[in-house]
Amino acid sequence: MADLTTETQPLSAFYRPAGSAPATWAMGSLFEQILSAAETGGALGMALVTQPPGIATPLHRHTRESEAFFLLDGSMTYRAGDETFHLASGDFIWLPSGLPHAFRVTGSTPVRFLGFTSPGGLMALYDEVGIPALERRLPGDDGLTMVAEIARWNEIGPRYGLQVVGPPLPEGA
16 A cells, blocks of 8 residues: 655645635735645735725735635736736736736626645735735725834835835726
């Protein structure tokens, strides 16, 4: 019979029932950490992300991780390097490590997407910057203010290899 172990741990499936992922409010959004770096030996991180219309990230790059997004609901505009993409439900985008990128949630409804990072360590940044979600919904007055959160991003982000390199996408981009 074949040996089903690796040098560090036995091979086994990882299962997370619906609604049981640790949840964080960050960036005025809900991040449900479906799979953490700790659960994959660092290989992969995955989150179900819900963000309200109008949310926009600054132009930034990750020096350690590649990212991928699969849009489940809503729409967003994504700048990746010199290209601009208009994503809708069912669209996918992959961003190699080091590629400057930014996005803006467009339309009048929240977006929901699966976000992946490889390796998986970047997902812990949202937990460190944000606060535990009291419920599985977008934060309201019970979340952090953007002023407080931006200060935390600026302090904590560089430890995760996050480099801000420009402003957010303008509305209507």
